Amino acid sequence: KGFSGGFADSTYGYLVPNFNGAYFGKVVRFQLAGFGGVEVLDLTATDPALKGFFGGFAHSTYGYLVPFDNSDNYAKFGKVAR
Numbered sequence: 001k002g003f004s005g006g007f008a009d010s011t012y013g014y015l016v017p018n019f020n021g022a023y024f025g026k027v028v029r030f031q032l033a034g035f036g037g038v039e040v041l042d043l044t045a046t047d048p049a050l051k052g053f054f055g056g057f058a059h060s061t062y063g064y065l066v067p068f069d070n071s072d073n074y075a076k077f078g079k080v081a082r
Contacts, residue, residue: 004068008032009058016056016065017043023070025051027081043081050081 002020006013013035015028025043030036043050043065054068065081 003028004053005055007056007058007063009061009063014056014058014063016053018052018054018068023052025053025081027065047079049077049079052077053081 003015004018027041052070053065056065
């Protein structure tokens with residue numbers, strides 16, 4: 001709940017965290033072969049501002065999350081998560 005898009009590389013699918021009643025930063029990764037092996041990475045454990053993304057993409061061996069809005073004051077932010 002609360003994801004705004006997703007993207008995939010050749011092995012995994014990723015769900016982009018946005019808003020589920022509050023802005024959040026938990027990225028979900030799952031294996032494309034059978035949709036198993038679900039993992040969650042909480043970006044706010046690294047930086048509390050890393051939440052509220054809108055879309056993402058994969059390039060080479062990295063995934064990128066596009067920054068959007070991370071506060072109830074509609075504060076736009078520019079930290080890209082890789």
